Each structure stands twice: as structure tokens, then as C-alpha cells.
Amino acid sequence: MRVPALKGICLYLPAFRIEKGLIASQYMQRARGTRTFRWFDEDECTMAIEASMGVVEGTGVDTIGCVIYAAEKGPYRRKSTASVIADVLGLSTDTLTVDITGSERVSAEGLLVAKRICEATGQEVLVTGGFCEHGEPGSDEDIHGGDAGWAMVVGEGGGIVLEEFWVARANVFVKWERGEDTYFLPDGFTVPFELLPTAAAILNRAIEKSGASKVVIGTSSNRLPSQLKRKLGDRNITLFHHDSTTTGVLGSASLPFAMADAVEKCEPGESIVMLAPGDGALAITAKSSDPDNVKIVRINAENPVVFDLYGLYRKIVTYSFEEADTSPIAYWRDAQRIFQLRGGKCGNCGKVFYPYSDLCPSCGFTPVRETVPLSREGRVFTYTTDHITPSPIGKVTHAVVELEGGGRIFVQMTDSLEEMVEIGAPVKLVIRRIHSGGGIENYGWKARMVK
């Protein structure tokens, strides 16, 4: 009998925030707190990749047999985002890749599918997703939305055992639907009528069955958790939900963010109910066996860069790359040669080089044959700030990075408005959008400063 359990959670926030009040004030509205926003070269896929690389860092990817991308939407309409992520992680081509899209409860659905796959096959499953919300200028999405990526690993031997699930279908939407009903929230979001009783009913059943003392709610609504709490009667329950005050609401990413908080406060033997509203609600019960055995990684949780220019913020989040000359061939090449960041290592002189070539560029030894994974950490060897390449911030910094353990790579720097780059500065390579065209999104390596 296999016991699927949560082994790790990685939460990724973009490096940038903007005051919600600043956005709201442009439209004679008010709001408090900040929201996160993606850099112009980020999207749901790259944020999921950041989190995925974070959750496997140190443990490797050899045991992962399946990747599930679970998010409201992805960059492609007819291509699997999970496959892009598996390519970047360097997973073998027989790795099962699954995309799940739909409502806000999609992250819980991904977790549930991961549990089933692990039960059936014993394989470790990476579940990951990204959330971006900006909408039209002045919209609720613009003011209150947020951007994030997340990843969780489900496998045997994890610290939080996934047990049962309950689902109730109700024909409602939770996504910020504006309407004239009574659940019109002060911040402009709507909780439709049927959702509350539906969610409360299955939550009560899940708590009764599992004896849970902690409830994790994955919702965009700041009001729904307290409404649900009232429906739980006098039970002694601690509720966890992602507070959107500093990040903006994170849609389906809310659940993993709240889950990480709950796991950190969880005692061995305690039970947790994860509740994800959306087209009704989905509840999963979990029992903590060894909560310290769940690796929790947070990227960019601290020291965000706070923007004070609304126009520039909009320019960044709506930036579209110049239509480039790209093709499925370019994508195929990228997946083979670029995503995995593997270089060649000469069997004769020992030099490491990128990209791989059959002949050693240093000593001419042939054939090299051996490819080696290159480090994502490195130092700036040389750089320049380019003022003519199009970019929403008017400049792009280019750098040649010497990677730890060998290999040099030319990349653009990202995640920075100001030039802090200098020769010798430590940087980390990240996957970002490089160019797009003809329905193809091409991703590639860039570097960001290590603070």
C-alpha cells in the first residue's frame, strides 16, 4: 500500500510590487496594500518553472515520474505547459506530462491527480502552476490581482499524507464576477450565492471524517474564509488562507501559499483539510506524519522592489515582444539544446563549454560525447547596458556569465530597473520569455542578480 504524501512546497513571487492605492487612485478608487506583478519576460509558465526548480533544488529530479501543470491558464492553447517544464528540468521523454486548467480550484485538482498517480505507480509527481492577473486598466484585476508561481512534490515518504477527498459541484464561478447580488465584496469581488453553502457542506463533512483541527482555504476572496468560519459552528478550527494584502489575490496559487503556512504550524498527528472553492468545491484531507519533512522554499518573499509609477507598471505587464521569426523548429532546438542547460566536457583537456559541440572548441579533441549539467550560479565576466534593444524599461543589460564549475554563457540580465551589475557580481540563471511569434512562445536563459 503506497502512501502519497507532500514532500515539498516552493512559492515564487516576482521581485516587484506596486501599491494598490496608487493604481486605484488613477481611477478615483481606493485600495490598501500592495500587489505583486510579473516582470515583462515572465508568464505563468516561467513562474511555475522558477518554483519547480526551487522545489527540486538539492534533491534532484531523478525520482520524478510525472509533471502536472495546474493553473487557470497557460501560455499555449494547444500545447502542454507541463512538457515545457519537464524539458527545462531535463526529465526523460517518457515522463508523463499533464495540464489541468479551469477554475480556481485547479491547484487542488492537480494535487488530487498527483496523489492518484503516486498511489497507482509509486512515482513522485511534481505539481506546479502559475497565476497572472492584470486585466484592463482600472479593473479589479489591475488593482487587486497578483502574480505568483508554485510547485509541490507528492511522493512516498513525505511529511503530510494525502488521504481522502470530497467534491461538490455547483454551477457557479468564484472568479471576481461583478454582479448585483448581496455578496458584493468591499474590494469589488463577488462570492456567488451558492458557493458558501456548497463549500460549507463539504468542509463540514471533511472535518467530521478526518477530525481536522486546521483548514486551509485556497480562495481569491478575503471574505469567504470568515463566512465559512461562521458556518463551522463552535468547532475549534484554525483557518489558513492566503492574505492578499501584500501580494494581491493569487487565484489558484492561493492554496499552496496557505498550505505552506499551515504546514509550518502543524504538529505531528494533526489533520488538515484543504478546501478549494471553484465550480462548487473540492476538499482534500491530509494527515501530518512528520511536518518537518516537508521542504518549504520561498523565493522573493522578502525585500521586494516597490514601484511608484503606474504607467511603467502597466507598460511592463502588457509588454508584448516584437513578433520574431520563430518556429516549431526553433522550439524543438531550444528544448534540446537550451532548456536543459547542459554543456560539453572535453575528455582530453577537461574544458567545459556551452553549447555542447561534438568537437572540443579548445583543443579540437573529438568526439566529446559527454554532456554535463551546468550550474545555474555564476559570476559576471563582462557586461554592458544596451540602450537600443526594445524593452519596456528602455534598456537591456547583457552579460557574459562564468558558471560555477565551468562554462560561459551569454545572457540578458532580468529583474532589475537599476544597473547594479559589475564584473564579478554573483548571478543566477533563470528561464524567461525570449521572443514570440506565430503562436510560439520561446523561452531561454537570462540571469538575475543574487542579493
Added chain:
Amino acid sequence: MSCAFVAGVGMTRFGRFPERFIKDIGAEAVLEAIRDAGVNPAEIEVAYCGHTRGGSTVCQRILNEIGISGIEMVNMEDACASGSAAFRYAYLAVANGMADVVLAIGVEKLSDKIKGVIPPRKDDLEGLFGRIMPSVFAMIAKRHMYQYGTKVEHFALVSYKNHLNAVKNPRAMYRKELSVEEILNSPVICEPITLYQCTANADGAAAAVVVSERKIKQLGKLPVRIAASVLCAGGARVEDWDYTVSLSTVNASRRAYEEAGIGPEDLDVIELHDCFSVAELVHYENLGLCPKGEGARFIEEKRSYINGDVAVNPSGGLLSKGHPLGATGLGQVYEVVQQLRGNCGERQVENARVGLTHTMGGGVSGLESGACAVHILVR
């Protein structure tokens, strides 16, 4: 191998000629070169034409314009070194006894094709990652500053000198003296390179008639001998490669010096590939004109000025004369030949006897350049 000589040269003004066809631009330079050589067009046995964006059979289109057809014609592409490749193959044809009279043409019309920087190729890894030529040279500049304490003013001085030279060259594109301040204060392209430290894409053509020893005697021209011709692809940028070194320039120039039996100290005039100011500064070192790391001192002490140790880019170079990619190499040959003949008027290098041309072309991932050509001409 036997000797080969340049009997005649021709060159259009470099600039922007949107109203002219590429064949007309090319024909102007070819006619001048043929007249200069004093050969009968019917004597031309082979023609090589270097260009990068002229489309198919440019050579045939140009020569058809002036009534030459039916001979062997080869079109060549080696990025900015295309014209130099054509010149080298003209040299080889004569030196190997294949022909007595060979025509080398370099031509380009960019004004209707490219505005500003040449876009990176998306099928090249670094091109895909956004590399553009000015950023490559800017990163070389940063390394030079880091390793040797070179200052932005030194790079600007190179541009200052070349603009000063171009004032005296009626065929140059930009003939305006610029102060170091104006150069430094022009818009930043890729730090520390500013606009006036970048070459400008241009339209133009240049041509040379290369002939055998027998023919040069028959023509009774001052013999300008091609003492060395080297063309090589860029060296690999291995992980410990020093960015301030152009491996191909070092290799090609050393081989050329050996072939010609001279050293860098024997050179009187050089036309080198100053696509950006920093390029000329590092090529002082790469060509062996000064020790490694002393390029800044070399320009500061005015040793590359027309009256210095060796006149570098007396024509104004790519920086001020303009850069019609495929025509550039033969434009350099034109200048060096005219210098050796003493035809350069106000910009004449006194008693110039030995000259060198150096052309680089293209950016390829993993290579420090695409191609590098070095020729040594002696009178």
C-alpha cells in the same frame, strides 16, 4: 606561387543612395578600377564579388551593366569580410597562374534594408538570446577597462582621430570633425559605446583589378604587390578566452607578417576594422603595434595618427567613412593603394611603402568573430 599586383582601384563615395540600384553602385566602382588599371574590359578573365545582402548573382548584374559577360563570376559571402574574401580569391587566381587579369568587387546597398543595428539571427544561440554587435564590443570595452584601466575617453579618442581623418577624404560618409566631448555626449548605444563611436551602415562599392607580374609590366603602372593574403574564421571563445583578444586577428596578422617577411614595425599605413571605437583600440594590440594592454596609451600618444608611428585608418575608417558591409574590405584596399601611390592629398601618409588591411566579419555563437582577413600591400 607567383606575385600578384593591384593594377587599378575604384571606389564610390560611401553614403546612402536610396535612388540607385546596387548594380549601378557596383558598376561605378568597377569602371573606375578598370580605367585606373588601364586594362581592356575584355581582358578580365575572372570576377569575384563580395556582398552580404545583394541577392543572387550580383556580380553578373553589375558586370552586365558595363558590358562584361560570359566569363567566370563568383559571388561570395563572408559577412563584413565579403569584399576582402573577393580580393583574396582574385589574388589566389593570379598567384596560382589561373589568370592574368582578375576583378575583385565589393558592393552593398543597405539603405533600403536595414535601419540601425543589424538584427541578430534567431537561429544563432546568442542571437536568440539578444546579442547585437555593439553589445559584443561594449563587453570587450568593459573587460579592457577592468583589466588595463582604460578609460572611456580613450575609446572616444579613436573616434575623434578617425573623424578628423575623414574630413580630408572626399569619399567618406561623415566629414565633420567631432570633439571628444561631442563623441562622449552622443546617445549611448551600449555602455560605454556612444553613437559617434559606432560605424554607420552605408551603401557603396569598391573594386580592384589584380594582375600578374607580366601584366603589370605591360601596363607600365607603379607596381603595388600583394605581399600577403590571409583569411581565417574566428577563433573559438573557450571558457578561459580573454575577451580583449581577437584570436583571428592575432593569427591572421602573424601569418601575414611571416608571408610578407615583415614585422608590424615596418607598416606605414593600416586600414583596420574599426566597426566600433573599442575595436580599433584592441586591434592595435592584436596586430602587434603595441604590447597587450597598451592600446589606450598608443592612441593617447597619437602614435596611430597620420603623422604618428603608423597611420591607422587615414581614410576615416569604418567609423567615419561608413560601412557598406561587403564593400568595406575593398574600400580598405582602395585607400591603402592610393596611399602607397601618394595620391591622398591632405591625408597622405608621407612616403608610405608598406600597408595593411584588416577586415572582420560576422558574429557567430562560440566564435570571437565570423571571419578575419589580413592583406599586406607593398610598393
